[in-house]
Every structure is written in structure tokens, then in C-alpha cells.
Amino acid sequence: MAERRLPPVVARMWGRETTPRHGPRPSLDLARIVAAAIHVADRDGLEGVKMSSVAAEVAMATMSLYRYVGSKDELLIVMADAAVPEPPAYDGGNWRAYLTGWTRANRDFLLGRPWLLALNQHTPPTGPRSLRWLDRALAALAGTGLGYGERINIAVALTNYAARQAAMVHAMTGTATAGSEAIAGLTEYGDILGEVLDPEGYPELTAAVRENAFGSADQWIDDADFTFGLNLLLDGIQALMTRGRD
Amino acid sequence: MAERRLPPVVARMWGRETTPRHGPRPSLDLARIVAAAIHVADRDGLEGVKMSSVAAEVAMATMSLYRYVGSKDELLIVMADAAVPEPPAYDGGNWRAYLTGWTRANRDFLLGRPWLLALNQHTPPTGPRSLRWLDRALAALAGTGLGYGERINIAVALTNYAARQAAMVHAMTGTATAGSEAIAGLTEYGDILGEVLDPEGYPELTAAVRENAFGSADQWIDDADFTFGLNLLLDGIQALMTRGRD
DNA sequence: TCATACGCTGTATAACGTACACAGTAATGA
DNA sequence: TCATTACTGTGTACGTTATACAGCGTATGA
Known part of the structure; x- marks a missing residue:
């Protein structure tokens, strides 16, 4: 090495x-x-x-x-x-509620400073601000009976989720930033796919395009999609806790 | 815009x-x-x-x-x-088994070509190889009763998970690639944190370091951590399906 | 008072993407 | 057959940007 x-x-x-x-x-x-x-x-x-x-x-x-x-x-x-703000204060309450807000706040500051997405790509956090976020997440999970390793894993998973979600919204809405061009609005993304796809090689995708699954650009900025994916993770975490309790 | x-x-x-x-x-x-x-x-x-x-x-x-x-x-x-390979063939079986392999294969080719992590950051996929992966995931989820929108969301979530996981492993093990230096091995990461952290500002993190939660570098390359986070997502997906069935 | 270490800056260089112009070549139409 | 045209391959030149280096000035410690 x-x-x-x-x-x-x-x-x-x-x-x-x-x-x-x-x-x-x-x-x-x-x-x-x-x-x-x-x-x-x-x-x-x-x-x-x-x-x-x-x-x-x-x-x-x-x-x-x-x-x-x-x-x-x-x-x-x-x-x-x-450029990272302070994390939301943890009031000692319900872990799920806190981490929901925590993740949303994480995504939000990334959307406010999209250029942050291009940094931090290859380096684990070592700065005081970034680590404070991690610390707060660990605190919120303190009462759950999970070990430190698991808690860290969860925090990392949520951080990553926030980052990817922000990256996607940013790419789709296209607040042009870095050197690479974002694709046009999402509506056009569906159009592009429909235009370029070979239906035999991509049967499911073709069907999805036909059903307008890539419909409106708003859909991606909308909170609904964010909450959807987040709950995927949180439900998984919850399942882990109850499993560990047996 | x-x-x-x-x-x-x-x-x-x-x-x-x-x-x-x-x-x-x-x-x-x-x-x-x-x-x-x-x-x-x-x-x-x-x-x-x-x-x-x-x-x-x-x-x-x-x-x-x-x-x-x-x-x-x-x-x-x-x-x-x-540079993206063909996705694993879908044999029509269990969605969860397939998507597990799919996500792992996704991570693996990213680990084999870490430079891919730096690209694709700001642009949704438009190429034939990348879209084939999406198509296969949609196929595996076809029998689950989920709509196209949800299925796309899931595929995206898993793609993102694979990418972030690969990025983390890469950063930690440090197969130096792009312009940015990776931090030393993970063991040293724990050491660094311990050295630099102010225990009052970062109580949970300090405790985690003391318990050696950042212990061995192997832990991150190990399949255990990958499976852990993946199951977080898959459990969440499963929960979504049963919820939808009510 | 003088030596030393350090702050600020101008100049110079190196690396890299790419605009541009020119020469050679093959298909087209008479 | 031959001129025209469109296209390929390439050498040169330029602009941008990070940064090495050296010189000049300044405040500190002896």
C-alpha cells in the first residue's frame, strides 16, 4: 500500500x-x-x-x-x-425524527452550495464542521442499543444518501456549476431516452418512458421522492434494531 | 433556467x-x-x-x-x-437475490476502475451500458407490484449506494487515483481523529474512537459492512412492498 | 545594531486543452 | 479525365492556470 x-x-x-x-x-x-x-x-x-x-x-x-x-x-x-453549517441541535428526542431532519438539512446545504458535491469525493471527513454532523448522528442513535460500528455505518449511509440526492436534484434542475454540463430538464431526459432507446435491448426502460415515469422535473425536486428514499433507509434501520432485540 | x-x-x-x-x-x-x-x-x-x-x-x-x-x-x-460492463443476467428469480448481486457487481466494477467514480458525478446516465443496468433492475422488480416511479427510485438508490460504498473503500484503502490524496489507512484514520478531536465538542465521536470503532482497515473492504448497509436498503424496500399490499 | 526568519510580490515556467491553417486524399459531377 | 469539394491528419501557436523562485522589506532577539 x-x-x-x-x-x-x-x-x-x-x-x-x-x-x-x-x-x-x-x-x-x-x-x-x-x-x-x-x-x-x-x-x-x-x-x-x-x-x-x-x-x-x-x-x-x-x-x-x-x-x-x-x-x-x-x-x-x-x-x-x-462551508458546512452546524448540524441541527439534538434535543434528546426520537432518533428517527432527528435523523430525518438531519438528513434533510444535509441535503439542503448541499443544494445551497452545489460545488461542495464535487469536493469531498475522495476524502473521508477530517474537518471540525463535518465531524460535528457525524457526532450528532451518533448521539441521536445512542439510545437504540446499536454499537458504534453500526451507528457509524448508519450515519455514513444517510450522509451518502443526502449527497446523492442533492447531486441528482442538482443535475436534473441544472443549476450549472462545475465543468460538466447537466442534461436539460428532466422532462427532456425522458424524451431523450425515448428517442435513443432500442426497445428490444431495453424493454423495461422503454415501458417506463412510455408510461411517463420520468414525467415532470418537479417530481425530483419534490419532497416526496426524497422522503421515499429516506424512508427506505430508515425502515431498514428500524428493522435492524428490532432484529437486534431478539 | x-x-x-x-x-x-x-x-x-x-x-x-x-x-x-x-x-x-x-x-x-x-x-x-x-x-x-x-x-x-x-x-x-x-x-x-x-x-x-x-x-x-x-x-x-x-x-x-x-x-x-x-x-x-x-x-x-x-x-x-x-467502461461499464454488462449487468448480471436476470434469470427471472427472486428480486432481492438478484438486486443483491446487481449492487455488489456494481460496486465491484467501480472498485476495479476507481476513476469512474470521479466521472458521472453530475450527469444522469445516457449511455447504452449504464442504461442496461437500470433496465435489468427494473426487470427484477417487475413482479413486485411497484410502479415504475418507485422502481426507478429503488434502482437509483442502489446505484448510489454502490457508488458511495466504492468511493469509501477506495478512499480508505487508498489506491491513489485522482488529484486528491486519500487519507492513510483506516487504522490511521481512527488515530488521526483521536489526536485531533476535542472531547467536549465531539463526545460521541471521541467515545467511538476510544472503543476502536474505526479499528481495522479490513473492516471496510470486508463484505460485512457492504452487506450491512445494503440490507438497510433492501429491508426498507421490502417494508415498502408489504405496506403497499395493505 | 545586526543577523535572522518571515511576509509580500513580480517574474518566469511548465502543463495542458484547443483554435487555426495547411497539405494530402478520395468521392462527386461534368 | 479533371476540377471541385469535403473530409482527414497534423504542426504550430496561444490562452489559461498553478506554482517555483528570488528579491525586497520588516519586525524580533541577541
Whole structure:
């Protein structure tokens, strides 16, 4: 297995800033740069985040950023965490109700910042904000009799669900962001399939298109579909608990 | 909403090649180029896929590729479909057994070609190979009394599960691919968390780390975790069916 | 006071996608 | 048969973007 190490910024994400002994005081800090980068991403999408544009945002020279971040990739890692809001407070109540809201809130902030979907793809969470979400989910599941391993698995499953759901809504409604073009509205998606499909090779799909199963774009943004899939998971979790009780 | 259109290559993916009337016959075809690109991706990862490297692979000049593909993005779209294998054959049996194998096979080919995880992120499937998977899942669910909308939802949920699971395993075991570094092995992930976490802000997570819930890296590659999450979904689906029957 | 370490920046470079122009070639129509 | 036309293959040039490097200024510690 290849040698791997944690990017140096991770320490700074947790406030482990090393204060220098000599020279002029830094006129910026990491937080301000990250905030600027997030602002650019919100405004211009992820492809608008260039070292030069972020530097312009804080009114400094491009190369100055490298005093605070080792590379653009590091900057993106920190952004990916800093852009995450606080999770909903857990009031000690029903796990299912809390996790429903938790997952929905998760999806919602991803929809608000679709560029987050492109980050975080290949790295498990190490930042304070992301981990707080995990912690809260574990807390909500504390009274269920499940072990830590199972609880973590559940939280991960729900996180993933939120992310994929957001990605799908985003692709379908097409609030263009990253480099890749989204397909037109979902109505057109059904049209495209109907146009291109070979009925013999794809019998079921053809039938689905004929029945207008890909009907309206609203259907995907609608809460109904989100709740549908979520309940698939939650029912599964519930089944696991009752099974474990025997 | 912004105007969007299907990339021109999609037609070619379905064999709609327009044969030219004049001039020299092309010495290549799209399929050969895509195969070369996939070969490069398998060997060097997605970041190794450059127009120049793919061209070298087919022993042509870089710019020649643009006779077959409109842009690098188009090439990636076609790759993302062509690299997908055939889904397992459906023998008409039990839906749950089939979908279990289907999802596992889905995860497995993603693990075999981790670079596929980075593609397909923002675009719903339009290629013949990807859609065949969807068709088969719909077929397996045909006898369950569920409508097309529900069946599509289920297939999507399972696809997403497979993708996220593969992404996680890949991140954890760290078969380095894309630009972003994976974190070290999972054992170290637990160590990192333990080192960096503030016990007051993250009580549950701290406890989980102390109980070694992030224990061994094998645990994530292990089938146990995969089956666990999958059964969460399948149990949920089953619950949906019995509910619908009332 | 001076040496040292550090902050800020301008310039230069390297990598990569791709626009463009040109040369060679084969089908078409007279 | 030959000019026309459309199409292929390719070399060159350019634009974008990340970042290596070196120089200059500044505040701290001896």
C-alpha cells in the first residue's frame, strides 16, 4: 500500500496555527482566505475558484496565498469543511425524527452550495464542521442499543444518501456549476431516452418512458421522492434494531 | 433556467455515426479511441488521461483526436459509459437475490476502475451500458407490484449506494487515483481523529474512537459492512412492498 | 545594531486543452 | 479525365492556470 499522509492544512483547520517568532505579522489569516474562496465559489461556481480570483477577493497578490496554504488542493480541502453549517441541535428526542431532519438539512446545504458535491469525493471527513454532523448522528442513535460500528455505518449511509440526492436534484434542475454540463430538464431526459432507446435491448426502460415515469422535473425536486428514499433507509434501520432485540 | 443540450457524442454512443461522403476514410473510430483512453485511465489514473497521452496510445497526433471527439469532456462522457460492463443476467428469480448481486457487481466494477467514480458525478446516465443496468433492475422488480416511479427510485438508490460504498473503500484503502490524496489507512484514520478531536465538542465521536470503532482497515473492504448497509436498503424496500399490499 | 526568519510580490515556467491553417486524399459531377 | 469539394491528419501557436523562485522589506532577539 502506498505511503500517505494527512495534508498539512488539517492541523490548521483545528486551530493549530503556529505563531511565527520573527518578521512582520501576517496581514491575513487562513479563515479570511477561505471565506473569500467560498464567496467566489458561491458566486462563480467551483471553476471560478482560481488562486488569482481568490487573491483578488482579499486584495492581495496571487502568490501571497501560498503563505497560508500549501497548494490549491489544500485550499479546497479547507473550503469543503468550512462551508458546512452546524448540524441541527439534538434535543434528546426520537432518533428517527432527528435523523430525518438531519438528513434533510444535509441535503439542503448541499443544494445551497452545489460545488461542495464535487469536493469531498475522495476524502473521508477530517474537518471540525463535518465531524460535528457525524457526532450528532451518533448521539441521536445512542439510545437504540446499536454499537458504534453500526451507528457509524448508519450515519455514513444517510450522509451518502443526502449527497446523492442533492447531486441528482442538482443535475436534473441544472443549476450549472462545475465543468460538466447537466442534461436539460428532466422532462427532456425522458424524451431523450425515448428517442435513443432500442426497445428490444431495453424493454423495461422503454415501458417506463412510455408510461411517463420520468414525467415532470418537479417530481425530483419534490419532497416526496426524497422522503421515499429516506424512508427506505430508515425502515431498514428500524428493522435492524428490532432484529437486534431478539 | 439555462439552456442546456445533450453533448453531440451521445448520438455516437448509440451507433449513430454519420458516414462521410467525401475524403479519405478515417483510420480510426470512436471505439478505438475510447478503448485507448480507458486503457490509459486504468494504467495511470484519470489524471493520466490527457489528449496527448491518449493520442500516443493510438499512435496519432494529439489534434487528430478532435476529428472524433468534440472536446476532452466529450471523451470523458463516452469513457464513463464504455467502461461499464454488462449487468448480471436476470434469470427471472427472486428480486432481492438478484438486486443483491446487481449492487455488489456494481460496486465491484467501480472498485476495479476507481476513476469512474470521479466521472458521472453530475450527469444522469445516457449511455447504452449504464442504461442496461437500470433496465435489468427494473426487470427484477417487475413482479413486485411497484410502479415504475418507485422502481426507478429503488434502482437509483442502489446505484448510489454502490457508488458511495466504492468511493469509501477506495478512499480508505487508498489506491491513489485522482488529484486528491486519500487519507492513510483506516487504522490511521481512527488515530488521526483521536489526536485531533476535542472531547467536549465531539463526545460521541471521541467515545467511538476510544472503543476502536474505526479499528481495522479490513473492516471496510470486508463484505460485512457492504452487506450491512445494503440490507438497510433492501429491508426498507421490502417494508415498502408489504405496506403497499395493505 | 545586526543577523535572522518571515511576509509580500513580480517574474518566469511548465502543463495542458484547443483554435487555426495547411497539405494530402478520395468521392462527386461534368 | 479533371476540377471541385469535403473530409482527414497534423504542426504550430496561444490562452489559461498553478506554482517555483528570488528579491525586497520588516519586525524580533541577541
